[in-house]
Amino acid sequence: MGKTLFDKVWNQHVVREINDGPLVLYIDRHFIHEVTSPQAFTGLKEKGLQVFRPKQTIATADHNVPTYDQHLPIKNALSRKQVSTLTENCKTYGIELYGLGHPFQGIVHVIGPELGITQPGMTIVCGDSHTSTHGAFGTIAFGIGTSEVLHVLATQTLLQYKPKTMQINVEGVLQNGVSAKDLILYIISKIGMGGATGYFVEYSGQAIRNLSMESRMTVCNMSIEMGARGGMIAPDKVTFEYLKNREFTPRGNALENMKSYWDSLKTDEDAVFHQELTFHADDIAPMITFGTNPGMGMGVDEKVPSSEHALNGETYSFDKSLNYMNIDAGKPLLGKKVNYVFIGSCTNGRIEDLRQVARVVKGRKKAPNITALIVPGSRQVEVMARKEGIDKILEEAGFELRQSGCSACLAMNEDKIPKGEYCVSTSNRNFEGRQGPGSRTLLASPLTAAYTAIKGYIADVREIL
Amino acid sequence: MKIFDKLISSVVPLVDENIDTDQIIPARFLKATTREGFGENLFRDWRFDDQGEMIKDFPLNNKKYAGKILLAGKNFGCGSSREHAAWAIFDYGFRVVVSSYFADIFKNNALNNGLLPVQVSETFLETLFRNIEDNPRMEVEVNLKAQLIILPGMALSEPFEINPFKKHCLLTGKDEFEFLLDHLESIQEYEKRSFYTLETF
Ligand code: SF4
Numbered sequence: 001m002g003k004t005l006f007d008k009v010w011n012q013h014v015v016r017e018i019n020d021g022p023l024v025l026y027i028d029r030h031f032i033h034e035v036t037s038p039q040a041f042t043g044l045k046e047k048g049l050q051v052f053r054p055k056q057t058i059a060t061a062d063h064n065v066p067t068y069d070q071h072l073p074i075k076n077a078l079s080r081k082q083v084s085t086l087t088e089n090c091k092t093y094g095i096e097l098y099g100l101g102h103p104f105q106g107i108v109h110v111i112g113p114e115l116g117i118t119q120p121g122m123t124i125v126c127g128d129s130h131t132s133t134h135g136a137f138g139t140i141a142f143g144i145g146t147s148e149v150l151h152v153l154a155t156q157t158l159l160q161y162k163p164k165t166m167q168i169n170v171e172g173v174l175q176n177g178v179s180a181k182d183l184i185l186y187i188i189s190k191i192g193m194g195g196a197t198g199y200f201v202e203y204s205g206q207a208i209r210n211l212s213m214e215s216r217m218t219v220c221n222m223s224i225e226m227g228a229r230g231g232m233i234a235p236d237k238v239t240f241e242y243l244k245n246r247e248f249t250p251r252g253n254a255l256e257n258m259k260s261y262w263d264s265l266k267t268d269e270d271a272v273f274h275q276e277l278t279f280h281a282d283d284i285a286p287m288i289t290f291g292t293n294p295g296m297g298m299g300v301d302e303k304v305p306s307s308e309h310a311l312n313g314e315t316y317s318f319d320k321s322l323n324y325m326n327i328d329a330g331k332p333l334l335g336k337k338v339n340y341v342f343i344g345s346c347t348n349g350r351i352e353d354l355r356q357v358a359r360v361v362k363g364r365k366k367a368p369n370i371t372a373l374i375v376p377g378s379r380q381v382e383v384m385a386r387k388e389g390i391d392k393i394l395e396e397a398g399f400e401l402r403q404s405g406c407s408a409c410l411a412m413n414e415d416k417i418p419k420g421e422y423c424v425s426t427s428n429r430n431f432e433g434r435q436g437p438g439s440r441t442l443l444a445s446p447l448t449a450a451y452t453a454i455k456g457y458i459a460d461v462r463e464i465l
Numbered sequence: 466m467k468i469f470d471k472l473i474s475s476v477v478p479l480v481d482e483n484i485d486t487d488q489i490i491p492a493r494f495l496k497a498t499t500r501e502g503f504g505e506n507l508f509r510d511w512r513f514d515d516q517g518e519m520i521k522d523f524p525l526n527n528k529k530y531a532g533k534i535l536l537a538g539k540n541f542g543c544g545s546s547r548e549h550a551a552w553a554i555f556d557y558g559f560r561v562v563v564s565s566y567f568a569d570i571f572k573n574n575a576l577n578n579g580l581l582p583v584q585v586s587e588t589f590l591e592t593l594f595r596n597i598e599d600n601p602r603m604e605v606e607v608n609l610k611a612q613l614i615i616l617p618g619m620a621l622s623e624p625f626e627i628n629p630f631k632k633h634c635l636l637t638g639k640d641e642f643e644f645l646l647d648h649l650e651s652i653q654e655y656e657k658r659s660f661y662t663l664e665t666f
Binding site for chain 2: 016018021022024026029039042052079127143144146147154158258316317320438
């Protein structure tokens with residue numbers, strides 16, 4: 001029987017199997033950031049251990065950093081301490097750090113790919129659930145807890161059980177105005193938040209193949225939002241083109257050698273998944289969420305469903321959710337006034353996303369009621385945006401481009417949405433209070449978010465495309 | 466890691482499904498660089514209003530309920546991978562979480578911290594919720610060795626699954642880490658045949 005892409009990469013990384021027990025899985029690259037690593041380093045210190053392979057761990061400061069005046073000391077004392085603890089730990093243990101001020105700094109899942117650290121066939125982990133993003137390269141990438149961060153620091157391995165595999169096929173061609181974000185929000189709205197728990201997903205089909213590398217990252221990024229351990233896409237020409245000439249990708253002959261390995265990274269014709277699902281791209285409209293989990297989404301021009309239509313009979317949580325959002329079942333969201341828009345995050349904070357935003361706002365003006373936060377996913381994205389004049393287009397429309405970080409995606413810094421306010425956000429989670437206590441998040445694509453910022457209310461971007 | 470063997474306790478019920486780790490411990494409390502003290506902010510925004518006043522009928526505040534077992538609707542612990550969620554639940558005083566299923570990363574984090582996730586069937590979960598509504602201080606027994614969750618007063622029980630290795634770790638207090646450290650030689654051996662060790666970086 002043939003093997004899936006997942007099986008191939010997984011098997012390649014098994015150090016040892018233990019009868020009746022877990023297996024020891026080798027980790028090629030490990031990313032760390034300031035929030036989930038300090039306690040792991042403490043554990044290392046307590047045990048008197050060293051970092052086993054310091055060159056295979058890469059650090060950045062992203063979750064808890066300000067998005068303006070990054071050259072000044074961080075105002076909040078606790079945040080400052082967290083970032084300086086990371087700096088000290090990296091120094092002590094010889095780990096490369098792309099901290100504030102470094103040209104490579106940025107959200108961990110944005111910088112890995114853009115620097116070419118993420119490569120096909122690797123295993124990658126990080127103390128962060130959206131590590132699944134890196135799966136876009138045909139990589140087994142998943143989030144871990146802080147205890148496991150310690151395990152990787154000390155041994156470059158993890159104890160793992162092999163998850164089941166799921167194939168999600170998306171056939172057909174996405175319509176104009178429908179992006180990768182809509183595609184993944186659509187899938188999650190169909191299978192629910194726990195729909196892929198216990199599985200590793202491979203995305204395939206024409207609609208996936210047609211996506212750019214950055215769009216593939218958007219899809220894989222949100223795999224965790226349906227409970228999947230991770231998601232991956234087989235590498236192909238698009239992948240190889242993207243990887244060429246990146247900071248850490250091999251050059252010349254070395255690249256050619258790797259390519260022949262990368263070419264083998266695809267699911268065999270006769271391989272069998274534990275579960276297979278198929279969706280059709282033409283069924284997908286620009287999406288928006290109306291509830292407090294990413295599975296509560298609908299086409300932007302639809303009416304909010306009632307709890308009778310809640311997935312898996314989750315009626316209690318559904319009603320509680322609408323109540324928190326102060327959104328009525330049976331009514332449309334189009335035209336609903338929104339005062340905040342957030343564009344950024346590891347889901348949609350890359351250059352392609354900012355280009356989409358520029359396409360919408362160019363020659364238009366921001367609605368007066370809107371406060372918009374536009375936050376690049378990395379320093380490099382910011383530099384590119386400025387080079388391309390995107391910052392000017394934004395300014396002319398009344399927006400401002402910030403400095404890179406996670407920002408209002410999780411609101412650990414001062415970028416918060418006030419209590420009771422709605423925010424159309426390109427991030428990945430609309431949980432209660434995710435963007436600040438009492439905030440109400442509606443997830444959407446960069447196109448939809450940008451158009452909402454122009455209109456001052458939820459609007460269908462297809463009107464102008 | 467603390468040893469877990471058997472626990473008999475009353476239960477605190479949270480009927481919500483899909484409780485995410487942002488609710489368990491909101492991001493603004495993740496600024497600490499140690500593991501201690503997260504229990505104080507467990508379910509912070511569900512336990513306290515924005516004036517800092519306790520919300521009296523929230524089950525963790527409700528005097529009706531007490532105990533070391535947290536009972537929750539399905540898909541508990543989804544969302545962010547923050548291990549702080551498991552630390553907060555443990556630090557608050559819970560030793561077991563019962564639900565009809567758990568998000569993967571949370572389950573792992575819990576087990577790595579001596580907090581036992583007990584996965585039961587939907588029907589058994591409903592039975593538990595119903596009985597606790599009738600009798601809020603009803604005791605439940607969780608027996609790890611026998612892999613059973615028991616309602617002693619009612620002659621009702623259900624077996625639960627746990628990975629044999631994780632079970633061994635909990636029963637003996639040994640953690641995965643020590644086990645991995647014993648394997649450093651085979652890891653070095655593996656590196657000789659790997660594509661992506663440091664030389665390629
Ligand atoms: S942008 Fe948001 S989801 Fe992504 S790593 Fe940062 S906090 Fe997590």
